Amino acid sequence: MSEAVIRDFERSSVLRRQYDERYHMDWCFMKATPRPCFTPALLAELASTFAEYRTQTSLKVDYYVMASDVPGTFNLGGDLALFQHYIHTRDRAGLLAYAKTCVDSVYEMSAGMHSETCGIALVQGDALGGGFECALAADVIIAERGTRMGLPEILFNLFPGMGAYSLLSRRIGPKAAERMILSGHLYEAEELYEMGVIDRLAEAGEGQREVYAFLEEEARRANGARALRAAKRLSNPVSYEELYAITEIWVDAALNLTERDLRMMERLVKRQSKRAEPVAMSA
Numbered sequence: 698m699s700e701a702v703i704r705d706f707e708r709s710s711v712l713r714r715q716y717d718e719r720y721h722m723d724w725c726f727m728k729a730t731p732r733p734c735f736t737p738a739l740l741a742e743l744a745s746t747f748a749e750y751r752t753q754t755s756l757k758v759d760y761y762v763m764a765s766d767v768p769g770t771f772n773l774g775g776d777l778a779l780f781q782h783y784i785h786t787r788d789r790a791g792l793l794a795y796a797k798t799c800v801d802s803v804y805e806m807s808a809g810m811h812s813e814t815c816g817i818a819l820v821q822g823d824a825l826g827g828g829f830e831c832a833l834a835a836d837v838i839i840a841e842r843g844t845r846m847g848l849p850e851i852l853f854n855l856f857p858g859m860g861a862y863s864l865l866s867r868r869i870g871p872k873a874a875e876r877m878i879l880s881g882h883l884y885e886a887e888e889l890y891e892m893g894v895i896d897r898l899a900e901a902g903e904g905q906r907e908v909y910a911f912l913e914e915e916a917r918r919a920n921g922a923r924a925l926r927a928a929k930r931l932s933n934p935v936s937y938e939e940l941y942a943i944t945e946i947w948v949d950a951a952l953n954l955t956e957r958d959l960r961m962m963e964r965l966v967k968r969q970s971k972r973a974e975p976v977a978m979s980a
Contacts, residue, residue: 712742713766720912721759723750728766732966734773735827740798747802750810762908763806763831764819771818771844774826775799775859777966781959784951792951796859796944799827800937803860806834807935813923817911820844820886820895821904826857833864836926837911838895840886841904846894847883853961854954858947863935869893 705715713726725746729739750758765771776795783792806816818824818832820840829846832838840846848857856862856878865874869892877884889895899907915922954962 711739721757723758723761726764726766733767733770734776736776743802747805760815762817770822771820771824772828774828793948799859800940800944803834804937819904830860839897839907840895841899841901844886845883849881851881854958858944
């Protein structure tokens with residue numbers, strides 16, 4: 698990797714971007730506050746960024762990389778504190794509006810911005826719930842050894858409703874996706890690689906180097922790789938209608954949570970707030 702081709706493109710409080718002129722690649726480093734999850738501010742930044750990719754008016758982007766600026770964490774998923782607020786106030790419209798912004802981003806990523814743009818998720822820390830869904834929406838998932846991914850929503854009597862089942866079932870089949878969702882288990886990157894969920898393993902601390910190794914390999918077969926990616930999106934697409942209908946089911950299920958379920962969710966909120974602490978929990 699040549700540092701000379703990297704330049705800062707844009708910075709915000711929640712999303713740092715760098716552009717690699719050689720590969721026409723945009724690095725997007727998430728850093729939501731006060732918790733490393735999908736806050737409304739981060740979702741708004743992502744929506745704006747993806748709109749740029751679709752138009753390609755200000756920046757040519759052949760590849761983008763979703764990564765994180767939070768040590769040990771890729772993203773911990775939905776804004777659970779916000780969920781609690783909407784559930785307690787019985788605000789279905791507010792909860793659905795939040796869920797829709799998540800689905801909008803997942804759809805854009807899974808559809809490649811309706812162009813030849815290739816999405817790469819670089820997972821160098823825990824990716825849970827919506828964080829895992831974000832990674833699954835990318836064309837290529839690269840994870841460092843020792844990182845963990847999973848869908849813990851079942852632990853507070855819910856399911857991941859922003860694309861997990863749609864995306865996982867297309868990678869590993871419906872039954873395997875269902876088992877993973879119902880388990881609430883956190884999986885090591887090595888396990889997920891063997892299952893076919895992630896595409897490439899990197900040694901700890903070598904994730905960015907592995908991204909460039911992927912780019913060099915793809916450059917030798919660029920025409921075929923781009924065509925195959927387009928064929929893959931056509932042969933088994935994730936429609937917006939599917940994602941939105943599922944997230945409506947999720948909203949109604951969330952509004953049915955009991956006080957016991959919400960107390961369990963509160964435990965996860967506290968863990969989200971302590972970024973350096975382990976995020977695993979038992980039922």
